[in-house]
Amino acid sequence: MGVRLPIRGIIVVLIGAFFIHVFSWMLDVSQFLNDQNYLLYDGELKISFWSKSLSDLAYGTFYLGEAVIIELLYRLWILKKQ
Numbered sequence: 001m002g003v004r005l006p007i008r009g010i011i012v013v014l015i016g017a018f019f020i021h022v023f024s025w026m027l028d029v030s031q032f033l034n035d036q037n038y039l040l041y042d043g044e045l046k047i048s049f050w051s052k053s054l055s056d057l058a059y060g061t062f063y064l065g066e067a068v069i070i071e072l073l074y075r076l077w078i079l080k081k082q
Contacts, residue, residue, distance in 0.1 A: 006071030013067045 006068055009067030009071045010064065013064045
């Protein structure tokens, strides 16, 4: 019996990582609008949509690993139950 990828868990994690990414970007923009200590770079916002992509990638891989472990434990529990 081969090991199948937990597709549902991966999809849920990717959707969650996308929303975490957008939410953290929105927090950065709101902090910029509320805080005048942020610097402007060449007259444009220093904050970009991808400024937090590495931290979001780290969170995403953590949640992906968590989803894989949960899915494997669930499958083992189902196999033991049979």
